[in-house]
Every structure is written in structure tokens, then in C-alpha cells.
Amino acid sequence: MSIMVTGGYGLVGSAAVRLLAQKGEEVVVYDIVARDAEFLRGIDGPRVKSVIGDTLDLPRLIDVMTDHQVEVVVHTAAPVSTDIAAKGRPYQTIRENIETVLNCAEAARLAKVRRFIHVGSGAVYGGGSEPANEETPLSPSGGAYGVSKAAGDMIVGMYGTHYGYVTEYVATRIVFVYGPGRAEEATYVGPLVAAALRSHEVAIPRGGDYRAEFTHTYDVARGLYLLAKAPRLQHAVYNIGTGRQYTLWEVADEIARQVPGTRVNVGPGLPEGRTIRRPLDIRRIAEELGYRPEYDLQAGVSSVKRWLTTGEF
Numbered sequence: 001m002s003i004m005v006t007g008g009y010g011l012v013g014s015a016a017v018r019l020l021a022q023k024g025e026e027v028v029v030y031d032i033v034a035r036d037a038e039f040l041r042g043i044d045g046p047r048v049k050s051v052i053g054d055t056l057d058l059p060r061l062i063d064v065m066t067d068h069q070v071e072v073v074v075h076t077a078a079p080v081s082t083d084i085a086a087k088g089r090p091y092q093t094i095r096e097n098i099e100t101v102l103n104c105a106e107a108a109r110l111a112k113v114r115r116f117i118h119v120g121s122g123a124v125y126g127g128g129s130e131p132a133n134e135e136t137p138l139s140p141s142g143g144a145y146g147v148s149k150a151a152g153d154m155i156v157g158m159y160g161t162h163y164g165y166v167t168e169y170v171a172t173r174i175v176f177v178y179g180p181g182r183a184e185e186a187t188y189v190g191p192l193v194a195a196a197l198r199s200h201e202v203a204i205p206r207g208g209d210y211r212a213e214f215t216h217t218y219d220v221a222r223g224l225y226l227l228a229k230a231p232r233l234q235h236a237v238y239n240i241g242t243g244r245q246y247t248l249w250e251v252a253d254e255i256a257r258q259v260p261g262t263r264v265n266v267g268p269g270l271p272e273g274r275t276i277r278r279p280l281d282i283r284r285i286a287e288e289l290g291y292r293p294e295y296d297l298q299a300g301v302s303s304v305k306r307w308l309t310t311g312e313f
Contacts, residue, residue: 002026003228004070006055006104007077009033011182012119012174015217016074016224018313021048023225028068030055031077055079055100058107065111072228075104076119090144097148098155105159108167115168117227118156119220121149122175122213122241125278133281134173134237141275153237160236170227171237175280178300179217180307189214189251193304196259202252207271211245213279216295216303226289234288241280242293254301 003020007013008029020027029050049068053060055077065073079096101118108116123146125132126139138153140146153171160169178186184194192202223240227233249266256262270276285291295303306312 001071002028002049002068003072003074004028004030004065004068005074005076006030007075008050010076011179011185012177012217012220013074013076014181015179015221016076017048019218019221019225020228028064028070030061030064055104056096058103061103061107062110065107065113070111070113072115072117073104073108073113074117074119074224074228075101077104078119093144094148094151097145098151101152101155105156105169108169109159109163113167115170115228116156116159117224118152118169118171119224120153120156120171120173121146122173122239122277122280124150124153124173125280127275128278129276130278131243131281132239132278134235134239134284136278141277157236168233169236170233172223172227173237173239173241173280174215174220175241175277176212176214177217177220178214178304180303180313181217188212188248189300190304192251193255193259193301194308196255196262197305197308200259200261201263201265202255204248204252204266204271206267206269207274208247208249208252208266208268210248210270210274211276212248213241213243213245213277214251214297214300215241215293216300218303219293219295222294223285223289223291226285226291230289235284238285239280239282240285240291241282242296243279243282244296245276245279246297251297251301254297258298258301258305 008017009031123142124138124140126141138150140150156171178189252264252266
């Protein structure tokens, strides 16, 4: 029996694959791109199998889940993975993100997978200052991206309600993920560390007041691992985050502290088109599964810097 990670070469997926392999699990990496040893360096071996496939290809998904005797699917793949990437592409964002979730959920049902874990987004809670728990009504921010993620959660919930006797369906909600690997694809932290290393400057014309719950990929991976391995789950939705937000001024100052000589040039206000999202209430996963975030901003920036300068995780 194995655990399949869709989008296994992405920022979140590769972190999940690495942790699962380190824990001795049989892992199927399912991604549309060819195997990239750089992101999975050090975990080669018979326990990790790479399969090229598209999450928009339902027959392929069913065949892979069946042939590899997949017991748990961790669905991290998303054709459009940020609200910035979705800008100006509402039709493609909604169609592809929803179809991806629908295909993977249906394939898990038909292949009789034991548990399906969907990796969604805290964007479904919208903006505000009060922490959002899993019962908070959905009010998605981020335009087409937030709407597509909320729709994905609702699809997973529908499958759980009507077909949970075959497969257990779980939705997770994560926010502002960053970390080693595809560090420069993350929102803010990774690209800003890379810029500091290149030019010794962190420059954000406007946005110092922006607050976000920057969450390290390893913390997300740990939460997903706990959900995958739990004998039984009490709920169908779990937040995975840190519960703490940092301003971009704080991010820039921490990067400057760790990259000596870096100039900080960050203007006040919010970035264009951005609203401050609600922080996540993570008590459910903490109390039920023992989840605790291990990476604060200092440790997280250090890990990204190490990856960018030495290639070490």
C-alpha cells in the first residue's frame, strides 16, 4: 500500500514527499512534469516511485491509484496555485482548479482509496483580523483563485457526505507557504531572500503594513503526514498553519539580519490588490493530532537561505 502525492514536485508536494519517504512510507509522486532529482535529492530509492500524469486526466489517475495500490491520496496539485497567478485568468483558474479536484476525488472513489486529503487554501475565509476556525463561513478572497479553492472544498465535502463509506474525504486549508525547493515560487519570503542574496536589497515599494501567516513547507508537510497516518479522523476539515502573522516590514528586517549588508527599502501600506487575510485557528489539528508548528520566521528564513546558498534542505 502506498501514499500518492499529486503535484509531488511542487513547493508543498515535494516537502510532503520528502517527509513521507523519510518516515519510511511507500510514495507515488504524480506530477505533470518529469522527475526532478534536485528537489527530491537524498530520498531516491525503491520507496519513491515517480509517475508522469495530468490531474485533468481521470482515466490515468484511476489507473495509477489502482496499479500502485494507493491507500491515501494527498492532493497538492493546483494548475493555478496563487491569487497573483490567477489575475486576468478567471475562466482558466476556476475551470482547471475545480476540474483537478473533481478528477482526483472521483478517481479516489473509483479506486477505493481509503483516505483523500485535499490541500486547499485559507483564502476561502476572506479578509479580516479575527482567527478563522474550520466552522467559519466561507467568504473567499483573491477573486477567481479564492472562489476556485472554496468550490474545491465544497466538492470534497460533497464526496465525503455521499461517498464517505468508500473513501474518507478531508479538506485542509493552508496559507502563504514558503520553504526550500521551489523557494522563489513562494509568496514574498522565498523571492525576497533570493533578492537579498543577489543584490543585497529588499525592495517593496508599497506593502510594509501587509500581514500574512507565512507557513513553512515542513510544517505543512508534518500536518499532512499526521492526517495521512491517523487511524481515524474526527472531522472533515483541518487548518494547517502557525496562528501567527508577520508584517512585510518584519520579514524584510529578518532577512536583512541574516544577510548582512542588505538594504531594506519597504514602503508603507498594502500591496496593490491585496487584502489582509484572517489568521488560522489551528487548535483542531493541534488538539486532535498533536500538530505543532516548528518554524518561526527566523528559522524559516534561515532554511530558505541555506537552500539557496548551499542546496541543503
